[in-house]
Amino acid sequence: MILKRNQLLILIKLVFNELNWLKLKGKIKKIKLLVMDVDGVLTDGKLYIDNEGNLMKSFNVKDGLGLKLLMENKVKIAFFSGGSGGATEKRAETLKIDYCQVGIKNKFTALSNLQKKLSLTKEETAYIGDDINDIPVKKIVNIFFAPKDASNYVLRMCDAILTNSGGNGAIRELSERILSFKGSLTDIEKKGWLERND
Structure with a gap:
């Protein structure tokens, strides 16, 4: 079978x-x-507002399990969001995420402060973002990841692009890649998961 030009380019x-x-x-x-980042990474970037003005976001349960697996394997997780509204904080609470900051104007400063608080270095820190307000943190992280549907600016400057979009398995994919490289994924695959999948 001969591959068409577009198929070959994708391959x-x-x-x-x-x-x-x-x-x-x-x-x-x-x-x-x-x-x-939350909107566009943990979610698909859409904001749902009901007729009473309540803000809702959609999160992927598979991403949640990926985050739990990372935390179980001693990777600290932090949510950073420029927005607010309660959905992000509720998701962090459900997943038992220790570091959730919303309403952030300057992610560079917020991340720098978190690194100091946790006594962690640039080499020990990774970030995943999807838009131009995430770009400033690149100077203080070792790796900057992006979901495949990130803005073109982010796709050009990031270190690695995921094959999944934000809110549609990007975080689960990243979790599995990290655990695979750390040598933990095979053991997880053999044992399975016995706790709740939120």
């Missing part, structure tokens, strides 16, 4: 993306703190 892009991930293996193994 080449996927191969290069996987090679890029392999080059990052050493850096990924050092991750002790994963900080993530």
Whole structure:
């Protein structure tokens, strides 16, 4: 079967993306703190507002389990959001995320302060974001990840692009990649999961 030109280009892009991930293996193994933007990363970026003005967001349960697996394997998780409204805080509470900051104007300062509080270095910190307000943190993280539907600005400057979109499994994919490089995924696959999947 002969591949069409578009199929061949997609295949080449996927191969290069996987090679890029392999080059990052050493850096990924050092991750002790994963900080993530919320809207467009943990969610699909859509905001739902009912007729009483209540704000709702949609979160992916598979992403939630991925975060639990990371925390179980000693990776600290932080949610950073420029927005507010309660949904982010509720999701953090459900997943038992220790570090949830909303209404952030300057993510660079917020992340720098969190690193100091946790006594963690740039080399131990990774970030995943999807838009231009996330770009300033690149200077103080070892790896900057992006979901595949991030803004073009972020896609051009990030270190690795996930194959899933924000709110649609990007965080689960990233969790599995991190755990795989840290050597924990095989054990998890054999044992399965016995706790709640929120």
